[in-house]
Amino acid sequence: MIHKQRLFTPGPTPLHPAVQEAMGKPILHHRTDEFRAVFAQSIAGLKAFLKTSEDVLILAASGTGGMEAALVNVLSPGERMLALVAGNFGERWASIGRAYGMAVQELRAKWGEAVSPDETARALDADPGIRAVFVQLSESSTGAAHDIQALARVTRARPDTLLVVDAISGAGAMPLDTQAWGVDVVVVGSQKALALPPGLAFVSVGARARARIESSKSPRFYFDLRRELKAQAGGEAAFTPAISNVLALRAALAAVEAAGGVDALVHNAATLAGMTRKAAEALGLPLVAPRDHGDALTALYAPPGLETGAIVKALKSEFGSTVAGGQGELKGKIMRFAHLGYYDATDILGVLATLEIVLRRLGHRFDLGRGLAAAEEEYVRRVSR
């Protein structure tokens, strides 16, 4: 049987055809008016994508580079930071902080849950010296989501406490109103909702963050955002940009705009996520994040008696579909289906049908078609004609 290779991983996600086409274009030089125009259009598009009129920077790095850039520019070594840790990527904030000698405090949630804004407010009340809170919009390791709007209300009320959000897999899949909510720094990666290959990170810089960046004493060179803010205001990156990726970024942002803008992309992911959750429930596959779930991806446990490893392996070997396994303490225990980015209903219905076949082959007892019926029903409920 033919099996096409399909990625259902929460990054990288399938490339948009306009991206693929742009990546294949001839290279051009970056110190030219032609490229400066591409760069400026891309930044304008990113501002619309993140709903901010403040600065957004383009870095030649993957998401973790963007996280590091955000952290080292808003803190100085020895300063206090609060990491909200709800999974593997929350731990990454703490690890970067420790690598640079920050005084890291952690507020931990059980994996599959989110840290609550109230708890965060109490932690800040207890330690007013905390200069920044670090959190994920979507915690990709569990599918849980943080309430960024409520967290921003907490930090906005504290003049010396910034909110830095890793929205690498969340932006474009869940609501994020950067400026209106008062989020100081947002980090985004290219290989997620924007349907680009990895290689670019985007960092938004609000007014409060901008002041911090000027005063930070962290050692930094490639990720020195003072330099980037100055250069990118003039339409250039401080160092050589990833030229083809930026050409593709402009194409990806144009495709998002043409499809109805970031809100349409968020609605798309929410619909696919809702369909997947309903199918999982009908098939008896427990959600990893039943209460605090986001819409960037759905993380599921295997039904009782089955191993997720066998399910993930069969989806790949029999149908060519790659879904993600677990990370950190959930390694080997869960599987994760992506919704962020360039997926449509036909994609999700197709992979859910093959999941049914795989579950049946592995001995799970259920009526074939039951998960599909639930997913189709949910699609009809959410999408009106």
Add this chain to the structure above:
Amino acid sequence: MIHKQRLFTPGPTPLHPAVQEAMGKPILHHRTDEFRAVFAQSIAGLKAFLKTSEDVLILAASGTGGMEAALVNVLSPGERMLALVAGNFGERWASIGRAYGMAVQELRAKWGEAVSPDETARALDADPGIRAVFVQLSESSTGAAHDIQALARVTRARPDTLLVVDAISGAGAMPLDTQAWGVDVVVVGSQKALALPPGLAFVSVGARARARIESSKSPRFYFDLRRELKAQAGGEAAFTPAISNVLALRAALAAVEAAGGVDALVHNAATLAGMTRKAAEALGLPLVAPRDHGDALTALYAPPGLETGAIVKALKSEFGSTVAGGQGELKGKIMRFAHLGYYDATDILGVLATLEIVLRRLGHRFDLGRGLAAAEEEYVRRVSR
């Protein structure tokens, strides 16, 4: 909602990624050793694809050009021919014959059925002057298939009666053992099972046909196969070949080989066709060709009370999937889902799930998921692990 553009039409079919890549390569000149090697490899691959060691020619034309080339080279004006007409493409054989002044006899089947070999034998007995029989392997307008092996037994027994098979949409989707069965001429198009764009036609020439070609008195120039047989034996086309398409042809044939050869491709189409028929039955959509169905495509009537036009339109507008409507006397009455070419189980399950949603929206009463359950069950029955 995002909706990806997907073709489920029985030609053009989705391009194989290796084809897409090859089509984008720099052009090269055709009167070079480099291109002669590509051409020779392509012909070798086509011989494996059609299961013959006799000549196979590559023409820069779409399928109808291949049909015309086949017909005018094996007959002379005024000669008697028998067209087995089971639909729109069967009528095309008769039309080409009349355009060149052949004495055309037709043996017609009801649309949705095939012409039987017995009936064909009787027609040849009644008129021993018939010099060639023309037929479709897969009649794309109805999804019916002819029994080519049995028809070849009939024509092989008659020294002066050739069998010319339009396998444009059938080759690579249904068994076709050109040389062993004794089929004199087979015509294939590129935009079908080989997952290429339109633009190439392939014509196999058996020994009996070769003799005819030398003696035909039909007016012909571009499609003069005497010239092509001579040129292509030397690794070149007589006129300028469609160079990029031939580069892509080599890639497509290599992809077929890598995936297990033509038999694997046929098994793939048969499985997808079986799944679709079972889903249709479960959903109450009558088959256009319930008895003589082939596996290149499935043609379906709408369930009682619905119009296929509305279904076809909704699949396109709501989900981006293009399925074919009816042709000729079935125009507006049926819809056709392709299985030939680069499709996998996930594709078919996805489009069948969206078909369920569309049927539900249009008021058809059935349990959602029922068609999917039937398709999944059939997949499990046919494909062992």
